[in-house]
Amino acid sequence: MAERVGVVGGGLMGSGIAYTVALKSDAVVSIMEVNDELLDRCRQRMGKLIQTGVQRGAITSEQAASLGDRIRYVTDLGALGPAEIVIEAVFEDVPVKQKVFQQLDQLYPPKTILASNTSGLSITAIASVASHPERVIGTHFFNPVPVMKLVELVCGDKTAAETVTFARQFCEGLGKEAVVARDRPGFITTRVGQAYMCEALRCLEEGVGTAEDIDKGIRLAYNFPMGPLQLLDLIGLDTELKIMESLTRDLGPRFDPGPIMRQMVADNRLGRKSGRGFFEYEAKPEKPVKP
Ligand SMILES: NC(=O)c1ccc[n+]([C@@H]2O[C@H](COP(=O)([O-])OP(=O)(O)OC[C@H]3O[C@@H](n4cnc5c(N)ncnc54)[C@H](O)[C@@H]3O)[C@@H](O)[C@H]2O)c1
Structure with a gap:
């Protein structure tokens, strides 16, 4: 060590x-x-x-x-x-x-x-x-x-x-x-994870469901601990935007984050770190991290 x-x-x-x-x-x-x-x-x-x-x-x-x-x-x-x-x-x-x-x-x-x-x-x-x-x-x-x-x-x-x-x-x-x-773009986890989050963004953009229903649906359907939009809020939309743009350059438009993400980053709606992303975090304090 x-x-x-x-x-x-x-x-x-x-x-x-x-x-x-x-x-x-x-x-x-x-x-x-x-x-x-x-x-x-x-x-x-x-x-x-x-x-x-x-x-x-x-x-x-x-x-x-x-x-x-x-x-x-x-x-x-x-x-x-x-x-x-x-x-x-x-x-x-x-x-x-x-x-x-x-x-x-x-x-x-x-x-x-x-x-x-x-x-x-x-x-x-x-x-x-x-x-x-x-x-x-x-x-x-x-x-x-x-x-x-x-x-x-x-x-x-x-x-x-x-x-x-x-x-x-x-x-x-x-x-x-x-x-x-x-060493391939997005390695294993980012490549697969971004494809999943991009698809959730497209569902939101096309009005397939609300942010709440997209997240609840995915959480309960696949037994995931959190939905894709909540995960984007946790990671930070500014960080995610850069990752998705980089994967778009390397692997093609299937990783394009779309207009919603870009607008949210321009508006400083970055997720938990700014208190507001797809969901609000100002009202209830961020849950502390258990070491
Ligand atoms: N946020 C996530 O969930 C997550 C998960 C896995 C990996 N990552 C990766 O980790 C890295 C950092 O992400 P983050 O979320 O902590 O970002 P962040 O914006 O919270 O932190 C980055 C920090 O780096 C500092 N910095 C910038 N240039 C510097 C320099 N030249 N020298 C010293 N410090 C400098 C900035 O001041 C900032 O505080 C990125 O490569 C990101 O892709 C992020």
Whole structure:
């Protein structure tokens, strides 16, 4: 298990990953955000995760104190410090991620594993800027990270077998289960999941059912824990829009999100994170995550 872990990007996923790593191991975890304001938001998110864990009896106050001591916050990649693995969770955009990997590749010795939490972008493309692409891999965690069991490991064209072994052991050490996917657009889970969510969007657009009935129908018909539109709200419509547009470019118009999603993102109706998406979240507070 790694003793020092870096996380780049302290948003929804970066915070969840950092929290889970600190909770499930003794590692020192450093998180990097682009400025003090966003770092502060990340610190607050992390505080909420820890507090919720204590309130629910999932972690003791000693564990909470240990987590607080072992999570560090920085605004400079160079200040992340030594690490056996650095996990990137920045915006879903190849050039943005490439810039991060170019810098990480220069900062870290070849034995440090560099992982991307991308939901569907090419690991080969992201790794192409690195002088050691063999240590680059996709570690696709799911939201909410403390709860979701799966990590999809994605092998780029040059990812080494040792990198896959390290990533698998690291994820299993966090109590996760791993599947391995080839580096094809959307991998396994995003490709199949987006097809399902796109079809729900088309049903809404064509007036086949209301948002409530589409979600209720799918939940009860297939025994899913939540409907496709609720899932879009949970993931975030801005993140989803980027994923669907990228899959449309790579795999064709069956992944086109359609006008409803675009308008909602333009109106800042992003789902839970903005309090309103297909459903309202302002009235009742967001249900806390059980670690
Ligand atoms: N939201 C989900 O459910 C989900 C699930 C699986 C994977 N992912 C993937 O995880 C990644 C992050 O998604 P998210 O939902 O956490 O997004 P988010 O918008 O909540 O967080 C992204 C964070 O990255 C920061 N950032 C941007 N550029 C940066 C840089 N150069 N250096 C450091 N920080 C930077 C931003 O300030 C922001 O806080 C994306 O690749 C996304 O596709 C998301």
